[in-house]
Amino acid sequence: MTNASPASARLIATVDALRTALAESPDVLSFTLGGTIDEETAAAAEADGVPREFLDFCRVLDGASCGPSVQLFGLEEAEEHQFYCEPVVDSPLPLSPEKLYCVGMIQEAPVFLDRVGGGVLGAPEEGPDWVDAERFEQLAPGVAAFFLDRLATPAEYTRLALIDDELLEYDDWLKLLRRAGLAD
Template identity: 80%
Template sequence: MTSASPGPSRLTETVDALRTALAESTDLLGSTLGGTLDEAGAAEAAADGVPRAYLDFCRVLDGVSCGPSVQLFGLEEAEEHQFYCEPVVDSPLPLSPEKLYCVGMIQEAPVYLDRADGGVLGAPEAGPDWVDAERLERLAPGIEAFFLERLADPAEYRRLALVDDELVEYDDWLKLLRRAGLSG
């Protein structure tokens, strides 16, 4: 008896649709989709303590810039931003490199992967004053869910990116989502 291999995941299908739409959209300058992380790079990063959930995501999409205010880092860029996990004097946030891994930015505020449960945390409403936030908000149960339910969902992306009604038609990420057939 042969076992059927599972079909492509929702993440893979979404990223493939976005890549196809981006390749056909030479007018979109504000959105960038990273490549994929190879197994050797993933193994090396895992040995260095990078969370497995993040590496699994990077095997499908190694970073995405949705525009100037919202991005998920590729592995190389993430490694350069781990200083955001260090405790900050007088900040009420429970920052710790042992507990958090910085995976992106929203409105100049870091986005973290919780090493314990894989949840995505941040204080995007605080923007550049994120260190003064009272707590980190749970943005999604995992990085794949964060991408699919928050960044690849036009309404949620608009909220996170603070895209007001007058700017909707000019936002390249929203155009890309529409062209990829992802406009809710």
């Protein structure tokens, strides 16, 4: 990737650090980080309507299971969760498969990529009652930024995952972030 943007260079460096830390951490669940998708898979998925931004992310990291309550899907799992984009009766949220693409879950609430604006949207504080939210919150300007600034940043991840202070030292994702040199 000779023409990598600073954001993608930062994403690649962060994922490399996490993969190295994971390889050296037999006490952390190995399925925490997904692999990558190849160009053929990405081209076929794009032809099927998967947003390019999400595919670009999956070329670097095909999903991350950050803990029991926070997950960024890989391509295969994302394809299985697109039903969350369908309109829900009496929900004030603008749900539409033409406008949204489900890319993860936080606290039993789906996280969406806005197909038009590229932002990552969700209502994580609503948890399983997310369909009753008045509106979506923009969680990040894009998928890479969501991963880097929200999931790979310990304070933000801790807030999103609702981790109790007493459990901070036991959370596998936080262990991995610390071992990768991404924590304070």
